[in-house]
Amino acid sequence: MHNKLLLLPALLAALAALAACGDSAANKTNTAPRAPVVLRKAVPADFKGKTNPTPDAKADGEALFKTHCVSCHGDKGDGDSPTGKALNPPAADLTAAAFHDAVGDDYIFWRITTGAAGGPAGSGMTPFNNLGEDQRWQIVAFVRSLKK
Numbered sequence: 432m433h434n435k436l437l438l439l440p441a442l443l444a445a446l447a448a449l450a451a452c453g454d455s456a457a458n459k460t461n462t463a464p465r466a467p468v469v470l471r472k473a474v475p476a477d478f479k480g481k482t483n484p485t486p487d488a489k490a491d492g493e494a495l496f497k498t499h500c501v502s503c504h505g506d507k508g509d510g511d512s513p514t515g516k517a518l519n520p521p522a523a524d525l526t527a528a529a530f531h532d533a534v535g536d537d538y539i540f541w542r543i544t545t546g547a548a549g550g551p552a553g554s555g556m557t558p559f560n561n562l563g564e565d566q567r568w569q570i571v572a573f574v575r576s577l578k579k
């Protein structure tokens with residue numbers, strides 16, 4: 432009897448330590464930066480499977496990119512521009528390896544052609560169907576060269 436009473440405070444102390452342990456684990460927040468999850472729509476039939484007739488036209492594409500894309504996607508194409516960041520969803524990082532690995536040239540060509548129509552809800556991406564098809568493919572060639 433006497434022994435059991437002495438054990439009680441020790442037991443309570445052990446329980447308190449355990450509870451504190453559990454607490455700190457529960458309160459730990461993951462502060463590591465995470466890549467945003469981008470939900471992309473499937474390439475529609477009229478674009479699916481299209482291949483770039485001018486995959487080496489990077490230089491021509493760069494000039495067009497400077498004129499039409501940097502306002503939102505930034506000088507480096509990584510989405511770092513005040514206009515691009517103010518949009519919701521923000522302008523995409525076109526340098527991300529995850530983006531390049533996930534999509535084909537047909538996707539990029541389709542997105543340039545139709546803009547927001549192929550994007551997520553609320554997209555402010557401009558459609559570039561006013562540019563010639565060859566010009567849009569030149570831009571695709573340049574976008575491909577942006578991969579980090």
Ligand code: HEC
Binds near residue numbers: 502524538539549550
């Ligand atoms: C008015 C701002 C704006 C301009 C100009 C613009 N974009 Fe975008 N773009 C966006 C936004 C916002 C998104 C993200 C939402 C979406 O996918 O539609 C985006 C997304 C994209 C995507 C899809 C990325 C992905 O992860 O699926 C591609 C490809 C793209 N843009 C290429 C271009 C190219 C190339 C040009 C120039 C010819 C251009 N954009 C011009 C705003 C813009």
